[in-house]
Amino acid sequence: MDDETKGMLLGIIGVCAFGLTLPATRFIVPYLDPIFIGLGRAVLAAIFAAILLLWFRQTVPNRRQIYQLFVVALGVVVGFPVFSTWAMLSVPASHGGVVLGILPLVTAFVGVLIGNERPGISFWVVGVIGGGLVVFYSVIQGSGGVQISDLALLGAILSAAIGYAVGARLSKELGGWQVICWALVLSLPFIIVPTINYAPDSLSNISVMGYASFFYLALVSQLFAFFVWYKGLALGGTARVSQAQLLQPFVTIFASVLFLGEVIDTVTVIFVFLVISTVWLGKRMPIKQKA
Numbered sequence: 001m002d003d004e005t006k007g008m009l010l011g012i013i014g015v016c017a018f019g020l021t022l023p024a025t026r027f028i029v030p031y032l033d034p035i036f037i038g039l040g041r042a043v044l045a046a047i048f049a050a051i052l053l054l055w056f057r058q059t060v061p062n063r064r065q066i067y068q069l070f071v072v073a074l075g076v077v078v079g080f081p082v083f084s085t086w087a088m089l090s091v092p093a094s095h096g097g098v099v100l101g102i103l104p105l106v107t108a109f110v111g112v113l114i115g116n117e118r119p120g121i122s123f124w125v126v127g128v129i130g131g132g133l134v135v136f137y138s139v140i141q142g143s144g145g146v147q148i149s150d151l152a153l154l155g156a157i158l159s160a161a162i163g164y165a166v167g168a169r170l171s172k173e174l175g176g177w178q179v180i181c182w183a184l185v186l187s188l189p190f191i192i193v194p195t196i197n198y199a200p201d202s203l204s205n206i207s208v209m210g211y212a213s214f215f216y217l218a219l220v221s222q223l224f225a226f227f228v229w230y231k232g233l234a235l236g237g238t239a240r241v242s243q244a245q246l247l248q249p250f251v252t253i254f255a256s257v258l259f260l261g262e263v264i265d266t267v268t269v270i271f272v273f274l275v276i277s278t279v280w281l282g283k284r285m286p287i288k289q290k291a
Contacts, residue, residue, distance in 0.1 A: 007236020008283055011244040014229030019251025021221040023259050025088045027213035031206045034089060036198040037217070038082035039191045044218035046188040049181035058178055066186065068170050072179060073187040075163020081222065083156035101134030103157050104245040110165040111238030116289050119239045123285035130246045130278035137249075137271045164242065167226070168233030176231030180223060243282040246275050 028037055061069060105127050111117060171179045206214075232241050250272045256262040 003235045004237065004240065004283070007232045007234070007241045008244060010228045010232030011236060011241035012232075012247065014225050014232060015244050015248045016251055017220050017225035018229070018245075019248045020255045021217065022084065022088060022252050023255045024213040024216045024221070025085055026256075026260060028206075028210045028217070029085060029088050031210050032200055032214075033198045034085040035082060036195060036200065037214070038085045039078070039195045040199070041081060041214065041218040041222050042077045042184060042187065042191055043195050044215075045222040046184035046191075048219065048223060049184040050188075052177070053181050053185065058181075061174060061182055065170060065174065068166055069179070069183045069186050072163045072167040072170065073183040075159045075161075076167065076180070076226070077163075077183055077187045077222070078191065079159025080156045080163065081217075083152045083159060087150075087152040087156065101137075101246060101249040102131050103160060103248070104242045105131045106157055106161040107164050107242035107245065108239040110161045111168065111233075111242065114165055115169055115238055117237055117239045118288045120286045120288070123239065123282060123287060126278055126282045126285055127243060130243065130275055130282065133271060133274050133278065134246060134249055137268070140267065164229070164233065165238055167230050168238045171230040171234040176229070176234060177227040179230050180226035184223070237287060239287055240283060240285075243279050246279055247272075250275065 025037065032040075108119065108127060112119065167179045167183070174182065232244075235241075250268070253262070253264060253268060257264045
C-alpha cells in the first residue's frame with residue numbers, strides 16, 4: 001500500500017472521529033458555558049498530552065517549531081473548539097456539519113499557500129464539485145439559509161484549516177501525535193485561567209451522557225483523532241487527504257440521527273454516495289510537488 005493510500009485511510013478514520021464532535025457538543029452545551037467546553041476539553045487533553053510526551057521522552061521543539069505550534073494551537077486548540085461550541089448553542093448539529101463541508105477546500109487552499117503541493121486544475125474542479133454538492137444539499141434540506149451562528153462556524157472553518165495545514169507540515173518533522181500534544185501543552189498556561197473562570201459552580205446536574213460527551217471531546221476530538229489525522233495529511237499530502245473531510249458532514253448527520261434523534265432521508269443517502277465519488281476522484285487527480 002503506497003503512502004497516499006495509507007494517508008487517505010488514516011484521514012478517513014480521523015474524519016469519522018471528528019464527525020462526532022458536533023453531536024457530542026450538542027449533548028453537553030445545555031449544561032456548561034461554551035468557553036468552558038471549548039477550552040476545558042483542551043485542558044483535559046493537555047494533561048494527557050503532557051503525560052504522553054514525558055512517558056516517551058520527547059525532545060523539546062526548537063524555537064521555529066514552537067512558533068508554528070502556537071499557530072496550530074490557536075487554530076485547533078482554541079479557535080475551532082470555541083467557535084464551534086458557540087455555534088451549537090443555536091443551530092442543529094446536522095446544520096453545523098453541512099456548513100463545515102467547505103472546510104476541505106479551505107484546508108487544501110491553505111496547504112497550497114504554505115506547502116510545496118501544486119494541485120492541477122482537475123483537482124480543484126473535483127474539489128469544487130464536492131463542496132458544491134455539500135452546499136446544494138444544505139440548500140435543498142432547508143439548512144442553507146445564512147444564520148448568525150454561521151459566522152461562528154466560519155471562524156471555526158478558518159481556524160481548523162490553518163491549524164490542519166500548519167500541523168500537517170510540522171508533523172513531517174515532529175511526528176503526527178507529537179504535534180497535537182506539544183500544541184496542547186504549550187497552550188495550557190494560556191487557557192487554564194479562562195477555563196477556571198468559566199467553570200460551573202456545580203457539576204452535579206450534568207447527565208451521564210453529558211460527561212461521556214465531554215470526555216469524548218477532550219480525549220478523542222481534541223487529542224487522539226489528531227494522531228491519525230496529522231499522520232494521514234503528512235503521508236498523503238494536505239491537499240489530497242483534506243478532501244476526505246467532505247465526508248464529515250454526513251458522518252455528523254448519521255451521528256445526529258443515532259444520538260440526537262435527528263431525521264435522515266433518502267436524499268441524504270444519495271448525496272453521501274455522490275460525495276464519496278468526488279473524494280475517490282480527487283484521490284486520482286494529479287498533484288505536483290513544487291521544486
